[in-house]
Amino acid sequence: MNNTLNYIFSRRSVRKYQDKEVSEEMLHDLLEAAMAAPSAVAKDPWRFIVIRKRENIDKLAAVLPHGKMLLQATAALVVCGDINNAHDQQESYMLQDLSAAVENILLAANTLGLGTCWLGVHPRQERMNDIRELFSLPNNIIPMCGIAVGWPTDRPEPRTRFNGEYVHKETW
């Protein structure tokens, strides 16, 4: 691992958090990082729901079967896309833009000392419907994932998952 890239290798999914609030300012920083991501034709179709109230974080936990760490997290984001604003109104372009934004959030949070965990929603229809109902999403807004955010109790070790077998030189 190249140490200069440690901010990438030290980003790990964090699933245990301290009982300590995440400030509005830090969440703003995460969203500013998100919106610096590349986006097809700079359409910026990403939309975010910022959740800091305990009862609402718990409601999100209740509809995400693999999101129980949210019960400890002191903030959460729901990352959505506006299909009307995606390049060519294509869901694939929208999801690619959103994924780039999510990775920026995870890397920015790690750099600021926060811990995060990406929580899958799209394409699980039941989770998408539950979130649509829970947060009163308009029809053009498609939920892609949740992100648990908090101050980590401890940090998983940086690691590489490099696998040379996945790499083809010059041609397959």
Ligand SMILES: Cc1cc2nc3c(=O)[nH]c(=O)nc-3n(C[C@H](O)[C@H](O)[C@H](O)COP(=O)(O)O)c2cc1C
């Ligand atoms: C699309 C997607 C969905 C994910 N959903 C969940 C989830 O529901 N719950 C969870 O604990 N982790 C989830 N993760 C995190 C992965 O489990 C994690 O990134 C992977 O095990 C690699 O570990 P690392 O993030 O520590 O490098 C998800 C990651 C992605 C990219």
